Amino acid sequence: MFLFDWFYSVLASLGLWQKEAKILFLGLDNRLVQHQPTQHPTSEELSIGKIKFKAFDLGGHQIARRVWKDYYAKVDAVVYLVDAYDKERFAESKKELDALLSDESLATVPFLILGNKIDIPYAASEDELRFHLGLSGVTTGKGKVNLADSSVRPLEVFMCSIVRKMGYGDGFKWVSQYIK
Template structure:
């Protein structure tokens, strides 16, 4: 009944849905770069994340409290501490780092199998498609074991976790916007 009212408020920037989102993935996948791009639309040379960081970013009608938890082995040990009340996970994969695809698959698999995240939507971003030797979307799906995803676009799901992969280049600022629009519908 009041949906039109909320749509008007949202379009004016007066109302936002609030969401907690985690940026996860191996080190050097682009989590910190993504955070900077979403926060202030700037591309910066990021140093490896040593401590978890949080930023507030607004995408469409959703105000995200985004957490970049780092991706090196020691940082992955604290990911679990942030699962409480999380609304979505963005898992980034360096689509050029073929030597670490197996490691990325294992980490993603552990996240998808974790009962604390059973109902949480997962957006997988295959980053760095602008570089030579980048895996294609089909190849990355196969490698990560994501043959069964929920579909792109506006997709109603029932009794299944929303899960989809989008290819992107953070440096060229392409692809990730479609992914965030997709995941926003499930928040």
């Protein structure tokens, strides 16, 4: 439930009014996390002003990843969290992200990749994370992406520290422009 508390505080700080969205929070389980990793898929509807979000935290341990596909229908955005400090798991994280990006049912869904834990010394830089996830030169930019070309899927990396409450606000502002 930590994720929903964090997400609620993010939405409360942004001006995302009059929107409804189904957002999936995905990523590997975090063995170094201070909070208990998600054991079972959970969802919560959050309302802030006129915004309604249905957020799904599906967990990231090996067994939980098997049910991710069950939640792809009518999803408005995917937030993929990567531990920027846990460099030993970048290959595993890339494998899961590649599978998500190549899934036909998510072909037009915006992807926000959050590189978390930038507050820890020796965490990967944004360029390093892009390289290890195979995203160098394929992200769409941090500005507005023209979706007139339906073959373009908004995809961008933002670095953050959830614990220090920094960096992710820009990522959520970016992804919110694609939620209709």
